[in-house]
Amino acid sequence: MAFITWTDAYSVGIEEIDNQHKGLVKLINKLFDAMSDGQANSILNGILNELTKYTQVHFATEEKYFALYDYPESAEHIEEHLQFVNEVLKFKAQFEAGNIVLSFEVFKFLRGWLVKHIQGSDKKYSQCFIANGLK
Numbered sequence: 001m002a003f004i005t006w007t008d009a010y011s012v013g014i015e016e017i018d019n020q021h022k023g024l025v026k027l028i029n030k031l032f033d034a035m036s037d038g039q040a041n042s043i044l045n046g047i048l049n050e051l052t053k054y055t056q057v058h059f060a061t062e063e064k065y066f067a068l069y070d071y072p073e074s075a076e077h078i079e080e081h082l083q084f085v086n087e088v089l090k091f092k093a094q095f096e097a098g099n100i101v102l103s104f105e106v107f108k109f110l111r112g113w114l115v116k117h118i119q120g121s122d123k124k125y126s127q128c129f130i131a132n133g134l135k
C-alpha cells in the first residue's frame with residue numbers, strides 16, 4: 001500500500017496544481033518505497049534531489065499566481081513554503097553528510113506537512129485562482 005494515497009479531498013479544484021500535488025505524493029511514495037526496500041543511499045539521495053527540486057518548482061508555480069492575481073494571503077503562504085524548503089534542505093544536508101537515516105519520523109513529517117498544507121493553506125487560494133480563470 002502506498003504511504004500516501006491521493007484522494008479527491010486533497011483537490012484544490014485546479015488541474016495544474018492538483019497534478020503537481022499528485023507529483024509530490026508520487027515522489028514521497030517513491031522515496032518511501034526505496035527506503036523500505038533498503039535501497040542504497042545513492043539511490044535515496046537521487047530521489048531526495050528530485051523531491052527537493054520538484055517542491056521548489058511547485059512552490060514557484062503557486063507563487064507566480066499569487067503575484068499575478070494579487071492574492072491577499074500571499075505573504076503568510078510564501079513563509080510556509082520557505083520554512084518547509086529550509087526544513088527539507090537541512091534534512092537533505094544531514095542525510096548527505098551521513099548524520100541521519102531516512103526514518104519513519106521524516107516520512108511522517110513530509111506527509112503531515114503536505115496534507116495539512118494542501119487542505120489548509122492551499123485550499124484558501126482556490127476561489128481566488130478560479131475567479132481569475134484557472135481551472
Ligand SMILES: [Fe+2]
Pocket residue numbers: 062077081117121122
Ligand atoms: Fe502552497
